[in-house]
Amino acid sequence: MGRIVAVEYLTLDGVFEDPSWTQPYFDDAVAAFQGEAMRWADALLLGRVTYDGMSVAWPATGDDPSTGGDIMNSIGKYVPTSTLTEPTWNTTFLSGDVVEAVTGLKAGDENLVVYGSGQLTETLRAAGLVDEYRLLVCPVVRGEGRRLFTGSASSTFTVADSRTSPTGVTLLTLTAG
Numbered sequence: 001m002g003r004i005v006a007v008e009y010l011t012l013d014g015v016f017e018d019p020s021w022t023q024p025y026f027d028d029a030v031a032a033f034q035g036e037a038m039r040w041a042d043a044l045l046l047g048r049v050t051y052d053g054m055s056v057a058w059p060a061t062g063d064d065p066s067t068g069g070d071i072m073n074s075i076g077k078y079v080p081t082s083t084l085t086e087p088t089w090n091t092t093f094l095s096g097d098v099v100e101a102v103t104g105l106k107a108g109d110e111n112l113v114v115y116g117s118g119q120l121t122e123t124l125r126a127a128g129l130v131d132e133y134r135l136l137v138c139p140v141v142r143g144e145g146r147r148l149f150t151g152s153a154s155s156t157f158t159v160a161d162s163r164t165s166p167t168g169v170t171l172l173t174l175t176a177g
Contacts, residue, residue, distance in 0.1 A: 002112060004112045004124065005040070005133070006121045006125075006132070006133050007113055007115050009022045010137050010148060011137075011138055014147040014148055015144070015147055016146065017146035027165050028165075029163070029169070030171070033165075033171045037134055038068055039071065041075060042109075042111045043078060044075055044076070044078070045079075045102065045114045046077055046078070046079050046120070047080070047116065047120035047121075048084070050115060050120075051079045054072075059089060074090065077089065078092050080093075080094040081094070082095060102124060103129065106129060122148070125151070132174065132175050135170075136169050136171060137172060139169070157177075158174065159172065159173070160174065
């Protein structure tokens, strides 16, 4: 059975939206933490908004291993959508009920990583489908913006690992349940 890992940049007040604010905090430890998830994944599971942005940005980086472009541009992607019809960038569109489609994917042997994709991540969390969260908590408060955990479903987590990068990013690995 496959596993689903959600990887999210967060502010201290839980904002994940538009992670351009993360640039000052990107260091070798953050890159290594991100690289671990990227190398572990068999495929990406992306929400529509995240897919729209990444499918433009990443192909432009080429296949440079130092940027992760070699993995991001070659790995398979799954995107739940009811409007997109012509997949590009090594993507398979999932139609119908999101929870049902992702449950079917998880029943296989692929390990899936979700980057960003707040609405999708929240839907999967409420359905109990996310096995692990890799949170990069930056020492900044945005005050405004979309927060990651917004639904009414309650969740508990176990801290599997916690470290701090030189720029002050708390790198948390949490298991669900």
